[in-house]
Amino acid sequence: MPTELATPEAATRELSYAEAIREGLAQAMQADERVFLFGEDVGVYGGAFGVSGDLFHRFGPERVIDTPISELGIAGAAVGAAITGMKPVLELQFSDFVTLAMEQIVNQAAKIHFMFGGKATVPMVVRLPGGSGTGAAAQHSQSLEAWFAHVPGLKVVQPSTPHDAKGLLLAAIDDPNPVLIFEHKLLYKTRGPVPEDPYRVPIGNAAVRRVGRDLTIVGSSIMAIRAAAAAARLAAEDIDAEVIDLRSLRPLDFATIAASVRKTHRLLIVYEGVKIMGIGAEISAMIAESDAFDFLDAPIARLGGADVPLPYNPVLEKAAVPQEDDIVAAARRLVREGRA
Amino acid sequence: MASLPGSRTADAQAPERAELAALGDDALRVALSRMHLIRKFEETAEASYMRGLIHGTMHLSIGQEASAVGTTLKLERDDYILSTHRGHGHCIAKGADPARMFAEFFGKENGYCRGRGGSMHIADVEGGNLGANGIVAGGLPIAVGVGMSIKAQKQHRVCMVFFGDGATNEGAFHESLNMASIWRLPIVFVCENNKYGMSMDIARAMAVPNVADRASSYAIPGIAVDGNDLPAVVAAAEPAIDLARRGGGPTLLECKTYRLRGHSKSDRNLYRTKEEIETWRDKDAIRRLEHELVAHNRFAETELRAIEEAAHKTIEQALEFAKASPDPDPAQLTRDVYAD
Numbered sequence: 001m002p003t004e005l006a007t008p009e010a011a012t013r014e015l016s017y018a019e020a021i022r023e024g025l026a027q028a029m030q031a032d033e034r035v036f037l038f039g040e041d042v043g044v045y046g047g048a049f050g051v052s053g054d055l056f057h058r059f060g061p062e063r064v065i066d067t068p069i070s071e072l073g074i075a076g077a078a079v080g081a082a083i084t085g086m087k088p089v090l091e092l093q094f095s096d097f098v099t100l101a102m103e104q105i106v107n108q109a110a111k112i113h114f115m116f117g118g119k120a121t122v123p124m125v126v127r128l129p130g131g132s133g134t135g136a137a138a139q140h141s142q143s144l145e146a147w148f149a150h151v152p153g154l155k156v157v158q159p160s161t162p163h164d165a166k167g168l169l170l171a172a173i174d175d176p177n178p179v180l181i182f183e184h185k186l187l188y189k190t191r192g193p194v195p196e197d198p199y200r201v202p203i204g205n206a207a208v209r210r211v212g213r214d215l216t217i218v219g220s221s222i223m224a225i226r227a228a229a230a231a232a233r234l235a236a237e238d239i240d241a242e243v244i245d246l247r248s249l250r251p252l253d254f255a256t257i258a259a260s261v262r263k264t265h266r267l268l269i270v271y272e273g274v275k276i277m278g279i280g281a282e283i284s285a286m287i288a289e290s291d292a293f294d295f296l297d298a299p300i301a302r303l304g305g306a307d308v309p310l311p312y313n314p315v316l317e318k319a320a321v322p323q324e325d326d327i328v329a330a331a332r333r334l335v336r337e338g339r340a
Numbered sequence: 341m342a343s344l345p346g347s348r349t350a351d352a353q354a355p356e357r358a359e360l361a362a363l364g365d366d367a368l369r370v371a372l373s374r375m376h377l378i379r380k381f382e383e384t385a386e387a388s389y390m391r392g393l394i395h396g397t398m399h400l401s402i403g404q405e406a407s408a409v410g411t412t413l414k415l416e417r418d419d420y421i422l423s424t425h426r427g428h429g430h431c432i433a434k435g436a437d438p439a440r441m442f443a444e445f446f447g448k449e450n451g452y453c454r455g456r457g458g459s460m461h462i463a464d465v466e467g468g469n470l471g472a473n474g475i476v477a478g479g480l481p482i483a484v485g486v487g488m489s490i491k492a493q494k495q496h497r498v499c500m501v502f503f504g505d506g507a508t509n510e511g512a513f514h515e516s517l518n519m520a521s522i523w524r525l526p527i528v529f530v531c532e533n534n535k536y537g538m539s540m541d542i543a544r545a546m547a548v549p550n551v552a553d554r555a556s557s558y559a560i561p562g563i564a565v566d567g568n569d570l571p572a573v574v575a576a577a578e579p580a581i582d583l584a585r586r587g588g589g590p591t592l593l594e595c596k597t598y599r600l601r602g603h604s605k606s607d608r609n610l611y612r613t614k615e616e617i618e619t620w621r622d623k624d625a626i627r628r629l630e631h632e633l634v635a636h637n638r639f640a641e642t643e644l645r646a647i648e649e650a651a652h653k654t655i656e657q658a659l660e661f662a663k664a665s666p667d668p669d670p671a672q673l674t675r676d677v678y679a680d
């Protein structure tokens with residue numbers, strides 16, 4: 001599969017991650033009457049994180065719909081609308097509340113196309129603000145994306161930049177399958193170049209953010225940002241890291257990871273979700289099962305969330321998820337000492 | 341002095357209304373003190389947040405004190421409550437120590453949750469408070485289990501569970517009321533209807549005008565009361581508590597009230613008018629009760645100010661205690677994930 005360097009089209013304005021999503025939503029709604037946004041407080045309030053902003057005033061209450069606090073109900077309503085000709089985009093206020101909507105997403109949305117012998121499609125998008133770092137404590141800070149990457153029938157993406165936030169959203173809305181977009185709360189205000197015209201970032205395509213020869217660091221969402229920052233610091237100590245931003249967890253662009261590992265011979269996987277039984281386990285196993293394994297000069301290393309619910313105390317909260325310093329230290333050990 | 345809106349008798353010559361006459365001076369002193377403690381606790385929390393001393397977010401119940409205090413006034417120490425994200429009032433009303441609450445706010449080791457939970461998860465298990473909850477309607481099914489447990493252990497306890505108007509649109513609300521009814525569980529369901537679930541006006545979110553109307557679906561008593569009228573709240577809650585304790589099953593009690601602050605710290609109040617907020621400020625439960633008590637010569641103005649002053653002192657000391665408290669040890673990050 002093709003990979004690309006982090007060189008978004010030149011001469012574009014900068015938008016925040018939240019603004020980029022909003023622009024994508026507006027363009028999708030403009031282009032296609034079947035697209036509508038719904039969720040708790042997406043209307044006049046403009047969304048809990050301000051993502052829908054003024055869309056209510058631009059598109060009206062039929063296209064930007066405030067719902068009661070009924071996560072299971074609204075997830076099911078998205079399924080029903082999707083199988084009968086609409087293209088719902090559902091916002092869950094915090095990704096944690098997907099736990100209340102699991103039934104419809106996992107038992108219904110994911111399986112209907114298959115169970116019905118391919119006779120129905122479920123073109124719905126669920127947007128989920130996730131991640132820690134805001135002091136919101138254990139029920140508002142989780143990174144649950146791996147759960148959904150485990151489910152056949154779902155697609156799962158995790159944009160790290162404003163550019164990808166818009167491009168993956170538009171690709172997700174086009175997709176005939178249910179797509180879950182895990183947005184990161186700490187990224188909403190980050191800014192970057194975003195082309196004005198609609199464009200798609202293909203789902204299932206990783207991006208090589210930095211080319212390097214000494215080790216491969218794989219991450220997504222905010223961990224891809226931290227990995228890139230760590231790589232810049234490592235360069236100062238003569239460690240040349242290649243950084244892969246997964247962008248999509250399911251489908252996973254394994255070819256790009258494997259090609260990189262064959263070149264660098266070392267792999268560090270960084271993710272915010274709990275370390276055990278997570279994304280890192282899957283990528284490690286896929287490498288171990290592939291010919292890329294023969295190229296490894298060091299054991300595969302994982303940096304993931306601590307084995308604990310997210311604590312409220314800010315020092316503990318920070319300690320519970322990989323930070324830039326942790327990535328630098330782990331990469332250094334992997335290259336210099338042969339294990340992280 | 342002009343009569344305050346909603347106060348029924350400002351005239352010492354007129355007899356006290358029954359709800360007020362039912363309350364002795366000691367009970368009133370306790371109630372007033374708790375309402376002042378809650379108000380001052382939250383004002384101080386808000387100020388601390390503004391000064392950057394607290395991270396995360398918080399949900400203030402300023403304006404709703406009579407509901408928290410009135411419903412719990414006739415509970416016994418060993419009765420249980422389950423609270424919500426807007427739970428400081430319930431916690432104080434059930435007798436928690438504001439100093440340990442403030443310490444939790446500051447993420448300190450001697451806070452109620454050892455700094456792990458924060459504002460949204462304060463629990464005082466020894467005092468019968470089984471916890472605030474970050475999940476809307478999260479406490480309702482738990483209350484059913486508490487009720488089953490009380491019954492199974494042949495205790496004479498009661499479980500009072502708080503939730504907002506918005507929570508009544510979750511499936512968990514309906515499932516819980518049904519189970520509590522069919523099993524005649526000792527539960528008082530207290531809906532604090534403050535007119536909004538975040539930005540969603542109850543009139544847009546719910547098909548019936550009153551939350552109390554929903555009780556008829558479960559064949560239990562449904563009672564609506566002015567939640568800013570302390571004696572009226574006590575008068576409505578007491579029979580519900582007694583009924584539950586006698587084995588007569590659950591009641592749904594709706595306290596109609598209003599939150600004077602935004603939903604959380606990020607609320608820009610786009611969904612309601614200043615006038616509406618002002619109207620409700622005039623119905624302030626604390627001033628209203630004080631006015632009535634003075635009018636009936638139950639308390640002298642100086643006595644009322646002394647109660648308020650004492651509450652202020654307690655909260656000031658609580659804040660100092662929190663500031664001086666130790667932070668958790670990061671080496672204990674994963675402690676308490678499992679019980680031994």
Ligand SMILES: Cc1ncc(C[n+]2csc(CCOP(=O)(O)OP(=O)(O)O)c2C)c(N)n1
Nearest residue numbers: 097426474475476504505506507536537538
């Ligand atoms: C399951 C779930 N959905 C959404 C939220 C986000 N949220 C927190 S409080 C709130 C509004 C709750 O309204 P209500 O029950 O009326 O309580 P109030 O805030 O008015 O006290 C919302 C939508 C949540 N915490 N949990």
Ligand SMILES: [Mg+2]
Nearest residue numbers: 504505536537
């Ligand atoms: Mg409410």
